[in-house]
Amino acid sequence: MPDSLTNPNALRWHRIxxxxxxxxxxxxxxxxxxxxxxxxxxxxLISDRHYWLLFSAHMVHLNWTHWALNMAGLGIVAFFFSSYxxxxxxxxxxxxxxxxxxxxxxxWNPEVVTYVGLSGVLHGLFLYGALRETRHFPLSxxxxxxxLIGKLAWExxxxxxxxxxxxxxxxxxxxxHLYGAIGGVVSFALLVLAEWLTRMARKG
Numbered sequence: 424m425p426d427s428l429t430n431p432n433a434l435r436w437h438r439i440x441x442x443x444x445x446x447x448x449x450x451x452x453x454x455x456x457x458x459x460x461x462x463x464x465x466x467x468l469i470s471d472r473h474y475w476l477l478f479s480a481h482m483v484h485l486n487w488t489h490w491a492l493n494m495a496g497l498g499i500v501a502f503f504f505s506s507y508x509x510x511x512x513x514x515x516x517x518x519x520x521x522x523x524x525x526x527x528x529x530x531w532n533p534e535v536v537t538y539v540g541l542s543g544v545l546h547g548l549f550l551y552g553a554l555r556e557t558r559h560f561p562l563s564x565x566x567x568x569x570x571l572i573g574k575l576a577w578e579x580x581x582x583x584x585x586x587x588x589x590x591x592x593x594x595x596x597x598x599x600h601l602y603g604a605i606g607g608v609v610s611f612a613l614l615v616l617a618e619w620l621t622r623m624a625r626k627g
Contacts, residue, residue, distance in 0.1 A: 438510045443501040447494055450482045450541070454490050459483040464525060464538035477525035478518075483539045485593040492590065493541040500545065504552030507559070508614070513548075516610040520547025523606030524599045532598055543599035546571070550607030575601055 453462055464480035465473070484490040508516070524543035528535050549571055557564030578584065578597035587595050 439505045439508075439513055440501060442510060442513060443497055443505070446482070446497060446541075450484065450490060450494070453483050454487065459485075459539060462539075464528065464535075466529065466533075466536050469529060477529075478521050480525060480539055481521050481541050481544050484541070485539055485591055489540060489591040489593065493545065496545045497541065497548075500548045500552060504548070504555065507552060507555035512614055515614065516548060516551045516607060517544060519610045519613075520544040520551075520603045520606035523547065523609070524602045527602030527605075528596065528599060532596065535596055538596060538599065540599075543596075543603035544606075546575070546600045546603035547605075547607030547610065550604045551611050554608070554611045571604065575604055 453459070462476070462479040462483045464476055469476050484493060505513075521544050524547075525538075528538055549567075553564055553567040553571060555564075556567060574584070578600060583595035583597055
């Protein structure tokens with residue numbers, strides 16, 4: 424059995440799962456402390472240079488049902504895709520996906536005054552994971568990509584998936600899912616480019 428203290432891959436797996444656990448615990452603590460109004464995306468406050476809200480908004484949720492649904496999605500990412508990147512790579516995907524969601528809403532959805540939730544970022548994580556999957560298991564990777572693209576297309580033309588708004592008891596900003604997905608694709612492209620440049624530098 425590999426020793427997690429000496430095996431680099433086991434240690435990487437361990438550290439990445441601590442990242443997911445930190446997100447779960449932080450978001451649960453914020454929800455329990457009723458800090459949603461303080462951490463949520465607020466257009467007026469962001470216009471007043473409270474830029475940290477562009478990132479903090481994704482750690483708070485409408486209610487505990489909304490939180491549980493998002494944490495279930497994060498659990499799927501953690502279980503199936505964690506080994507497809509180092510800790511710093513997943514942090515980059517998280518950061519870029521969150522930025523794309525928040526800036527996308529701020530620039531192109533002026534009707535959205537406040538926003539909370541991890542679902543937009545989750546779409547970025549899923550797209551990144553699916554693209555990585557295609558390099559290791561092409562069949563499942565491309566099937567997952569088609570499913571994600573199909574979901575995004577449905578939401579673009581028809582609005583929220585049936586039942587999603589009744590479960591969360593709130594309005595679903597479907598454009599946030601698209602922005603997050605774009606963030607995931609951009610993250611994948613940048614990280615693959617970085618890997619290629621690193622290989623070229625080592626060969627040189």
